[in-house]
Amino acid sequence: MASAMAASAIGFAGGSSAADVKEVQMLHWWTSGGEAAALNVLKQDLAKEGYTWKDVPVAGGGGEGAMTALKAMVAAGNPPTASQILGYYAVDYAEAGKLGDITSLADKEGWAKVVPTALQKFTTTNGKWDAVPVNIHSVNWIWLNKAAMEKIGGTQPKTFDDFVALLDKAKKAGIIPLALGGQPWQEATLFDSVVASTGGIDFYKKAFIDLDESALKSDTMKKSFDNLAKLRAYTDSNYAGRDWNLATAMVIKGDALVQVMGDWAKGEFVNAHQQADKDFLCYRFPGTDGSVIYNTDMFAMFNVPEDRKAAQLALADATMSISFQSAFNVVKGSVPARMDVPDTAFDSCGKKGIADVKAANADGKFVGSMAQNYAQPPAVAGAYHDVVTKFFHGEIKSSDAAVTELVKALNNAK
Numbered sequence: 001m002a003s004a005m006a007a008s009a010i011g012f013a014g015g016s017s018a019a020d021v022k023e024v025q026m027l028h029w030w031t032s033g034g035e036a037a038a039l040n041v042l043k044q045d046l047a048k049e050g051y052t053w054k055d056v057p058v059a060g061g062g063g064e065g066a067m068t069a070l071k072a073m074v075a076a077g078n079p080p081t082a083s084q085i086l087g088y089y090a091v092d093y094a095e096a097g098k099l100g101d102i103t104s105l106a107d108k109e110g111w112a113k114v115v116p117t118a119l120q121k122f123t124t125t126n127g128k129w130d131a132v133p134v135n136i137h138s139v140n141w142i143w144l145n146k147a148a149m150e151k152i153g154g155t156q157p158k159t160f161d162d163f164v165a166l167l168d169k170a171k172k173a174g175i176i177p178l179a180l181g182g183q184p185w186q187e188a189t190l191f192d193s194v195v196a197s198t199g200g201i202d203f204y205k206k207a208f209i210d211l212d213e214s215a216l217k218s219d220t221m222k223k224s225f226d227n228l229a230k231l232r233a234y235t236d237s238n239y240a241g242r243d244w245n246l247a248t249a250m251v252i253k254g255d256a257l258v259q260v261m262g263d264w265a266k267g268e269f270v271n272a273h274q275q276a277d278k279d280f281l282c283y284r285f286p287g288t289d290g291s292v293i294y295n296t297d298m299f300a301m302f303n304v305p306e307d308r309k310a311a312q313l314a315l316a317d318a319t320m321s322i323s324f325q326s327a328f329n330v331v332k333g334s335v336p337a338r339m340d341v342p343d344t345a346f347d348s349c350g351k352k353g354i355a356d357v358k359a360a361n362a363d364g365k366f367v368g369s370m371a372q373n374y375a376q377p378p379a380v381a382g383a384y385h386d387v388v389t390k391f392f393h394g395e396i397k398s399s400d401a402a403v404t405e406l407v408k409a410l411n412n413a414k
C-alpha cells in the first residue's frame with residue numbers, strides 16, 4: 001500500500017526523474033534496541049520504494065544531543081532530508097523559514113481529517129504542512145515486572161499514596177522499587193506525571209501550558225515537589241546518569257519493580273520478547289488515568305535541494321500510511337498519530353493507549369508534555385529540566401525553594 005501511495009505522491013508532486021537522489025537522510029536519536037527495531041520498519045518500507053537510508057543517529061534519550069547536531073547541520077546549510085523532532089523545536093525551525101512545504105500531499109491524502117488538531121499546531125505553519133507525526137507517545141505511564149508484582153502481592157496503584165505503598169512493599173521484599181535513570185530529561189519526564197497526579201490535569205495545564213504564576217507558586221506545586229522527593233527514596237544508589245533503556249532493562253530482568261517512563265519503554269519489553277499482561281504490566285501513572293500527557297515524534301521536513309524533494313515526499317507518504325502507522329507503533333510502544341488506524345495489531349497496553357488518546361482528546365485532557373517540549377519552547381522546557389534536576393539531586397533543598405527557583409527560571413527563559 002505504501003508503495004502505491006508513494007508512487008502516486010511523487011507523481012502528484014511533479015514527477016520523479018532520473019536525476020532525483022534516491023536517498024533519505026534522517027537525523028534521529030533512536031539508538032536503543034526497541035527504537036532501532038522500530039526504525040527498521042521505516043527503512044524497510046523505503047527500501048521497497050527504492051530509497052537508500054542514510055542514517056544520522058545521535059544517541060541520547062530525549063533528543064538533546066540530536067537537537068544540537070541538527071542545529072549545526074542547519075546552520076551549515078546542510079539539513080537532513082528530515083529529522084526526528086519534538087514540539088516547539090519544529091515551531092522554531094518553521095518560524096526561521098528552514099522547513100519545506102508538503103501541503104499538496106497532505107491535502108491530497110486528507111491528513112487534516114485524521115490527525116488530532118492539537119498535533120497540527122506542530123505539523124503545520126500558517127496552514128502549510130512542514131512535518132509529519134510518526135506516533136503519539138505519552139509520558140504518564142508506569143511499567144511493572146509482573147512476576148515481581150506477584151511476589152510482593154501488589155495490586156494496581158490508583159493514587160499517588162497507593163503507589164508509594166507499593167514501592168514500600170518492593171523495598172521490604174528486597175527488590176529495587178523504582179528503576180530510574182538520573183538524567184535531567186528523565187527526572188523532568190517523571191515530574192510531569194507527578195504534577196498531573198498531585199494537582200490534576202487542569203492544574204498541570206495552568207502551570208505548564210499557561211505558565212500561570214499563581215499555579216506555579218501554589219501549595220499544590222510545592223506538594224508536587226514533595227511527592228517527587230518521596231519517590232527519590234525508592235531508587236537504587238546507582239541511578240545517576242543511567243540511560244533510560246538500562247532502567248527499563250532492570251524491570252525486564254526483575255531486578256526492579258517499576259519504571260515511570262513514556263511508552264517508548266514498551267518498545268524495550270517488546271524487543272526483549274516480553275508480553276503485556278504475561279511478563280509486564282502497564283498502568284497510567286497513579287492519579288492520571290483519563291489524561292494523556294503526550295509527546296509526538298515528528299519528522300520535520302527541511303528545505304532540501306530540488307533533487308531531494310521526491311525522496312522527502314516518499315518519506316512523508318510512507319510515514320503517514322495506515323499500515324506503517326500500525327506496524328511501526330506496535331514495535332515502538334507508541335500509538336498511531338492517525339485516528340483511523342485500527343487497534344487490531346496492538347497489545348493491551350497499545351489498545352489502552354489508543355483508546356486513552358481518543359477519550360482524552362475528546363475530554364480536553366490531551367495535554368503536551370513540559371519535559372518533552374510540547375508545552376513550552378525549548379528554552380523554557382530547559383529551565384524546567386534544570387530546576388527539577390537540581391531539586392532531585394539535592395542542590396535545591398526544599399520544595400519552597402524549588403518553587404521559587406522554578407518561577408524565576410521560567411520567567412527568565414520566556
Ligand code: BGC
Nearest residue numbers: 060061062063137264295297
Ligand atoms: C522520544 C521517543 C524516544 C525517547 C527516548 C523521546 O523524546 O519521543 O521517541 O524513544 O525520547 O529516546
